[in-house]
Amino acid sequence: MIRKEKIEYRQFAILVLLYTVGTSVIIAPSMLASYAGQDGWISALLGLGIGLLVVWCYASIGKFFMGRSLIEAINESFGNYLGFVIALIFTFFSLTLSSLVLSNIGNFVNTRMLVGTPLDAAEYIFVIVVIIGVRLGIETLARSTETLTPLFTFLFIVFIFAVLPQMHPNNIRPILEHDIHDIFKSSYGFISFPFGELVLFLMLTPFVSKNKKITKGYVLGAFIGGVIVMIITVLSILSLGGYGTAINTYPAFTIAKKIDVGGVIQRVEVIMAGIWTFSIFTKLSVCVYVTALSIKQLFRLRDLNCLTIPIAISLIPLSQWGTPNAADFQTYTAMWMMYFTYIIMIIPFLTTGVLYLKKKWGKKQESKA
Amino acid sequence: MWQSILISVVAVVVALFEIPRLKKLKYTKEIWFFSFFLLLATVANILKFLYF
Amino acid sequence: MSKRKLLLVVFLSMVLLLSGCWSRRELNEIALVIGLGVDKIDNEYVISTQIVDPSEIASKGGGGGRAPVVTYKTKSNTLMGAIRQLTASTPRKLYLAHLRMLVLGESIVREGVAPALDVISRDHELRSDFFIIMTKGNKAQDVLTMVTPLEKVPSAYMFNMLRHSEKYWAPFSTLKIDQLDNEISGDGKEPVITAVEIRGSLKEGEQKKNVENISIKNYLQYTSVGVLRQDKLVGYLNETEASGYKYLIGKIKSTVIEMPCNKDHKDVTELIHTNSIIKANMRNHKPSIDVQINSEANVAELECQSNLLNLNVIHALEKKTEKEIKNQITMVLQKTQKEYQSDIFGFGDQIHQTYPKDWSKLKKNWNKTFSTLSVKVNVKVKIRNFGKVNKSTPSMK
Structure with a gap:
């Protein structure tokens, strides 16, 4: 199959990186500290290790599909009927994820930055930008994120150095106070979010120009993204303490608010929030793109752009119904989304298994015949 | 109330842009899917504005 | 076509920028x-x-009263x-x-x-x-x-x-x-x-x-x-006890210490760097605290006659400063342990950080334990400099 759009593996890695950083940078520290307290960074380390393993598996699977996307592979391995159902579940997952990402950024902007602005206004504007991005195609999206990456890196490094004076090394002690059970409890969430959610990129692997480079791009992006989230977690634990990190809804924003370098550089939290808004924009764009692509391949349509506007518009009511309030988002939604992600994470492995067996079986049949 | 009228107008405008484009390409199946999804999205938005 | 697109871009950017003004409030x-x-x-x-x-x-001309x-x-x-x-x-x-x-x-x-x-x-x-x-x-x-x-x-x-x-x-x-x-x-x-x-x-x-x-x-x-x-x-x-508290937690940036040199005169040293190391120990599940305070000082004021080129004078001043700091710390420890029973020094945190297992038992009754906690304080002061002159001004004779 010949496709018009192509992305370099470097652009693919940047997409994966920003997607990983995406929403997790603002809420993962709090999630990690909720069970493990000041040991949250150990959970992050554990989660990063296992998450990278998962991502490496995804990359190998993506390579194994040989230019087919996940839904095409599902169709091939499970046949028309069962395949349709599984692909539909995957599409639904992608849609749910998009709406959660939107509600995340909406709530964040609405509670911390533009407090008087109605939630609707913030979300509609965000969605308009995403529609423009997605309609221009994955190639344009990848290139635009690539051009903004130096800015992202620069601001992130500035952020780290600006926060340094706020840190108290004692906050991280005692190390390993919580037992291993609590630490694992925190890292379960971290494996599914953000690493498990990277399953969406299996829809985008066919666009990568060189099939061999998929593993490199996938794993490198996830690794750097994971390390960024971990650094933010360590910074919030060091400057707010384990308890402070757990009770703050958006710890990263809270420490950005505390930045005060010699009384000159202060009140810069909105600039810092800008880099997160940018990464969340990338995540939402990828989610919407993948949803549209899934629907397109699911129903064997020929045009992708006609689907983006309906999907993007429907995200707003979905996001507000899915998470009616902040408490709901942190407890109930986070929980079922985690289980949902774990279920979806199995799909590529199953598909690969069936494909592999079919291949072998087919060869046997051939050799017999 | 006025928001739901606004969103309906937006949906109609989008349809007026999209459908001729798809018609030119003779994508009949896509027109049906597009209309269906757009209707769904618009109804969801209207419901949100009216009841939630 | 391009004009229409340009117009669209302008409108959209207006939407983006104006939404930030939603709840703007002028000064x-x-x-x-x-x-x-x-x-x-x-x-x-x-x-x-x-x-x-x-x-x-803001007004420079005195304002409106x-x-x-x-x-x-x-x-x-x-x-x-x-x-x-x-x-x-x-x-x-x-x-x-x-x-x-x-x-x-x-x-x-x-x-x-x-x-x-x-x-x-x-x-x-x-x-x-x-x-x-x-x-x-x-x-x-x-x-x-x-x-x-x-x-x-x-x-x-x-x-x-x-x-x-x-x-x-x-x-x-x-x-x-x-x-x-x-x-x-x-x-x-x-x-x-x-x-x-x-x-x-x-x-x-x-x-x-x-x-x-x-x-x-x-x-x-x-x-x-x-x-x-x-x-x-x-x-x-009070002020003396509060300074004892600040010495103990090592948050002193710079201060002066007065100590009597004879009946009605005092010497003053100025502390320039101070840090304290609080260490928690646990023996037979009984906690104790060791505090080491290191300080650098300058001679600030001498009301009695003394020759600073004599090393013994400097040593004596160091010893006196140490004694004074220790005195203040003992006062604040006395008051907080016996009277207030409130661990304002963060000893509990220190024990928590070094002995997390024991702390889980201790923390329930910490205020009681704190009131009988044994705290060893060790102060070390080093005098570096004595300002512009090396003898006290001789006008007093």
Whole structure:
């Protein structure tokens, strides 16, 4: 199959990186500290290790599909009927994820930055930008994120150095106070979010120009993204303490608010929030793109752009119904989304298994015949 | 109330842009899917504005 | 076609930019709250808000003769209620992001300050860069109505006063909201709050006349430090004890130490660097604390006759300084352990960090254990320099 759009593996890695950083940078520290307290960074380390393993598996699977996307592979391995159902579940997952990402950024902007602005206004504007991005195609999206990456890196490094004076090394002690059970409890969430959610990129692997480079791009992006989230977690634990990190809804924003370098550089939290808004924009764009692509391949349509506007518009009511309030988002939604992600994470492995067996079986049949 | 009228107008405008484009390409199946999804999205938005 | 696209881009960028102005408030529509006082009188919160009058502050030609700040008082059952109630008596909406001082009245600190702090750490408009102090003897509302010299805005006056006294004078320290929150919610360290007092009379201090004289009779002064247990006031430390506290936790930036050299004269050394290392030990499940304080000092003032080129004199001065510091620390330890039973030094945190297993048992009854805790203090002072002259001025003979 010949496709018009192509992305370099470097652009693919940047997409994966920003997607990983995406929403997790603002809420993962709090999630990690909720069970493990000041040991949250150990959970992050554990989660990063296992998450990278998962991502490496995804990359190998993506390579194994040989230019087919996940839904095409599902169709091939499970046949028309069962395949349709599984692909539909995957599409639904992608849609749910998009709406959660939107509600995340909406709530964040609405509670911390533009407090008087109605939630609707913030979300509609965000969605308009995403529609423009997605309609221009994955190639344009990848290139635009690539051009903004130096800015992202620069601001992130500035952020780290600006926060340094706020840190108290004692906050991280005692190390390993919580037992291993609590630490694992925190890292379960971290494996599914953000690493498990990277399953969406299996829809985008066919666009990568060189099939061999998929593993490199996938794993490198996830690794750097994971390390960024971990650094933010360590910074919030060091400057707010384990308890402070757990009770703050958006710890990263809270420490950005505390930045005060010699009384000159202060009140810069909105600039810092800008880099997160940018990464969340990338995540939402990828989610919407993948949803549209899934629907397109699911129903064997020929045009992708006609689907983006309906999907993007429907995200707003979905996001507000899915998470009616902040408490709901942190407890109930986070929980079922985690289980949902774990279920979806199995799909590529199953598909690969069936494909592999079919291949072998087919060869046997051939050799017999 | 006025928001739901606004969103309906937006949906109609989008349809007026999209459908001729798809018609030119003779994508009949896509027109049906597009209309269906757009209707769904618009109804969801209207419901949100009216009841939630 | 390209023109249409351009138009679309312009419209969309307008949408993006204008949405930021959704709840914009112009400077002449908001009231900048610079000081906030909280009292509890008859089970009701009394909020006093000090608001800046920008036209009076900015004007170079003396302004229109109005006071540069206005302090409003409102009564309500809740803090937020009181703050919102103010819109009924001010022409502008309060804007809290530029708050400098939060003054807690003694009454509310006695009853428990945690309920009042919630709104301050929850509200989005408040930042965490303001200082928290309490009043001793007076009400917060009175402190916020004093007219102050040198600084037109009393809250800025108190803010800078605290900042400088933390730097150059031992007893007092700044306190921010997240630190207070952490210390109240944690169980290994109890908070202390610097307390301010009105010197002179409030009635005269409220008048503008107060700053028209050269000698100021009625003024604000930091005099002591309030010791809290959980979120309730249990007592005060005087200046000497408070400096002992600061030596122990190693937060001294620079200060001076006076010690008698003969009957009616004193020598003074100036500390320039101080740090303290607090170590927790556990023997047979019984905790103990070792504190090592290292300090560098300069000779600042010699009232008795002595020749500083004589090494013995320097050694003697070092020893005397050490003794004085140790003395102050013993005083504060005595008072907090025996009288207040409140672990303001964070010994509990130290034990928590080194012996997390034992701490889980100790923390339930920590205040009791703390009162009998054995604390060994070791002070080491090194004198580096003696200023411009190496002998005391001989004019006294």
